Amino acid sequence: VSLPPVELAVSGERFAATYRLHGPLALAAERAEAIAVEQTIEFPADLVGDDDIRRHVIGRVEAITAVDDEHADARISYAVETTGFELPQLLNVLFGNCSLLPGLRIVGLEFPDPLLARFPGPRFGMAGLRKLVGAGDRPLLASALKPMGLSAAALATMAGAMARGGIDVIKDDHGIANQVFAPFRERVQGAAAAVAEANTATGGHCLYLATINGPADEVADRARFAKEVGAGGVVVLPGLAGHDTIRMLAADPGFGLPIMAHPAFMGSLVTSDEAGIEHGLAFGTLARLAGADCTVFPNYGGRFSFSTDACTSIADACLRPLGPLRPILPAPGGGMTVGRIPELIRFYGSAVMLLVGGNLSRGNLHDNARRMREATEAAVAGGPTETGGSM
Amino acid sequence: VSLPPVELAVSGERFAATYRLHGPLALAAERAEAIAVEQTIEFPADLVGDDDIRRHVIGRVEAITAVDDEHADARISYAVETTGFELPQLLNVLFGNCSLLPGLRIVGLEFPDPLLARFPGPRFGMAGLRKLVGAGDRPLLASALKPMGLSAAALATMAGAMARGGIDVIKDDHGIANQVFAPFRERVQGAAAAVAEANTATGGHCLYLATINGPADEVADRARFAKEVGAGGVVVLPGLAGHDTIRMLAADPGFGLPIMAHPAFMGSLVTSDEAGIEHGLAFGTLARLAGADCTVFPNYGGRFSFSTDACTSIADACLRPLGPLRPILPAPGGGMTVGRIPELIRFYGSAVMLLVGGNLSRGNLHDNARRMREATEAAVAGGPTETGGSM
Numbered sequence: 001v002s003l004p005p006v007e008l009a010v011s012g013e014r015f016a017a018t019y020r021l022h023g024p025l026a027l028a029a030e031r032a033e034a035i036a037v038e039q040t041i042e043f044p045a046d047l048v049g050d051d052d053i054r055r056h057v058i059g060r061v062e063a064i065t066a067v068d069d070e071h072a073d074a075r076i077s078y079a080v081e082t083t084g085f086e087l088p089q090l091l092n093v094l095f096g097n098c099s100l101l102p103g104l105r106i107v108g109l110e111f112p113d114p115l116l117a118r119f120p121g122p123r124f125g126m127a128g129l130r131k132l133v134g135a136g137d138r139p140l141l142a143s144a145l146k147p148m149g150l151s152a153a154a155l156a157t158m159a160g161a162m163a164r165g166g167i168d169v170i171k172d173d174h175g176i177a178n179q180v181f182a183p184f185r186e187r188v189q190g191a192a193a194a195v196a197e198a199n200t201a202t203g204g205h206c207l208y209l210a211t212i213n214g215p216a217d218e219v220a221d222r223a224r225f226a227k228e229v230g231a232g233g234v235v236v237l238p239g240l241a242g243h244d245t246i247r248m249l250a251a252d253p254g255f256g257l258p259i260m261a262h263p264a265f266m267g268s269l270v271t272s273d274e275a276g277i278e279h280g281l282a283f284g285t286l287a288r289l290a291g292a293d294c295t296v297f298p299n300y301g302g303r304f305s306f307s308t309d310a311c312t313s314i315a316d317a318c319l320r321p322l323g324p325l326r327p328i329l330p331a332p333g334g335g336m337t338v339g340r341i342p343e344l345i346r347f348y349g350s351a352v353m354l355l356v357g358g359n360l361s362r363g364n365l366h367d368n369a370r371r372m373r374e375a376t377e378a379a380v381a382g383g384p385t386e387t388g389g390s391m
Numbered sequence: 392v393s394l395p396p397v398e399l400a401v402s403g404e405r406f407a408a409t410y411r412l413h414g415p416l417a418l419a420a421e422r423a424e425a426i427a428v429e430q431t432i433e434f435p436a437d438l439v440g441d442d443d444i445r446r447h448v449i450g451r452v453e454a455i456t457a458v459d460d461e462h463a464d465a466r467i468s469y470a471v472e473t474t475g476f477e478l479p480q481l482l483n484v485l486f487g488n489c490s491l492l493p494g495l496r497i498v499g500l501e502f503p504d505p506l507l508a509r510f511p512g513p514r515f516g517m518a519g520l521r522k523l524v525g526a527g528d529r530p531l532l533a534s535a536l537k538p539m540g541l542s543a544a545a546l547a548t549m550a551g552a553m554a555r556g557g558i559d560v561i562k563d564d565h566g567i568a569n570q571v572f573a574p575f576r577e578r579v580q581g582a583a584a585a586v587a588e589a590n591t592a593t594g595g596h597c598l599y600l601a602t603i604n605g606p607a608d609e610v611a612d613r614a615r616f617a618k619e620v621g622a623g624g625v626v627v628l629p630g631l632a633g634h635d636t637i638r639m640l641a642a643d644p645g646f647g648l649p650i651m652a653h654p655a656f657m658g659s660l661v662t663s664d665e666a667g668i669e670h671g672l673a674f675g676t677l678a679r680l681a682g683a684d685c686t687v688f689p690n691y692g693g694r695f696s697f698s699t700d701a702c703t704s705i706a707d708a709c710l711r712p713l714g715p716l717r718p719i720l721p722a723p724g725g726g727m728t729v730g731r732i733p734e735l736i737r738f739y740g741s742a743v744m745l746l747v748g749g750n751l752s753r754g755n756l757h758d759n760a761r762r763m764r765e766a767t768e769a770a771v772a773g774g775p776t777e778t779g780g781s782m
Contacts, residue, residue, distance in 0.1 A: 099658030
């Protein structure tokens, strides 16, 4: 022992992660202890005395359970005080340094209510979004303004056609940032105005979400500008901006608009079965913890290779109880078509935001948007839909 | 074709990524074309006319090269204008959506000087850091203040002992954020004062780097506060804060201090050979592009499992020519000991910042810091050192 004993005042409240360890079962206990140290004191444990750092600050291995011959689940709990009640440090305790260890994947997360209550959570969530767009309990319909290269005026025209056709949520494509083709302010102002005009014409409540991917010192300004010119919300890319950018906006009553999370640059968290963070936790739980109201992810059977199990897990994580945090809408997309809508509603039920992007431009955009709305209403009217997956 | 033809003014300057595709070679060409579309227009390519979106905005597959029976390298170039000259969107074009595709890893990045010139780059880099601490051309020595749970006063005492012993760079551990044990302001003020006092006593130039991991809307304030109370620089965790937080600080002349990048939460980019971004690009090139002056990574043979090849690649990426961007210092750490210093200097040469953390507290901290400095000077005096790996 090298350090003098330390006394600390801690609440006793703890949160936990379950790490699935790939490798010899005989090493699981030792690896779990190493993770508990790595994620907290990152210091030789034998130099810490019999004190409150050892009792409370070092992570605690609560259980080790064999999963199969090559995998064991290590459930490790941490004192809520290790997070400083700040989201980046919470993520750091869960997965900061141990993300660099081989053969380790987070498959479970548990947060006590007193910790969750320190974060704003989704301001609208599923129920709030449905109310904003007047959708009752049917699935919400979303589409994206693209391709990159179109002018702000051309994107605004698309937005108007989609809104008149009955799309509920229109977002800038995640790759539409602040390019010379359609600079941020011009583009957001134009799309917001076009959607407002369409809403006036139809009596509808379509929301336009401005993608605010940009410099760290301009993101808050972009969100404020979007609100000022009438955008209905924003799209944030937490893999690039950090999850705390969502938290910052969700916590700001002066902003007060819905937030969509987009998974760009986050794929490496899920593409390996032996690394990263399980799909539902990565795209559902973390988005919700940050305060997103809906979360985009690649649907099964599209351009990406997510399994139906992965999609079910994400939808579950969006909807299941999570302390005081509202349920949010899963938003599967990526190469979807109007023709697949009945199938998607059978799979996800009505608690979903269906995202059909580029394929809506195949032919007449307005007519396709109308068909998308009609297909959804018909599928819902066709009888009670399943509540997808394990829900 | 569904869109009217678009004319665009673009410079013709392009940047490129090489994606290593795992899977049947016969599919490589088709997969490469899909990536070129995904990362730019994300829109059915057959709906785009024979226009400037097709000619300039859609990524261009420049070459496909078989690597072995299961891997092919696809080199894809993009117009610099697709980035809007903003770092988050540059990263989005390189790896935003395609991070979600299976069997794809970035193994090469090429940036033309006109694009690199739009970013501030490292303000100090290797040469600037050496000058600040008065190290000549020897390796720099770094250590970390920890464990979490110590008071601000105890951490300040550690900092003073390390500085008097001859450590060049003392950072807060990456997990020391804003916990009640040692709140940010109190801790940074205390450590900065202790290092200043030690510098006065020794005539040395030790730098204290404050870890500013925290809420998105407080990071800039924390950096400013750290500077005001005499910190010598900051530590940023780009996997949590976003790389653009580094860029923001590097570009700010009112800040003007060195920045250390820490790899927390970025591990999933490198832990699978078939996904993510190659080690040197992930921890060397991206940190340098963002404007970090040194970059921490897990050394081979420590608590993590990085190979010697991975470490060589990171050191290479820090040091090799990259347009107008200064070389930066690789900072290997993670379970290092003073005893390994001669070996580390043989491996990395002198262009390195050696990071010995918790093990420096095994016994008397000041004496161990002194031994670390002496071991380094002896190893350097022992004759010309290799310039590690392929450099």
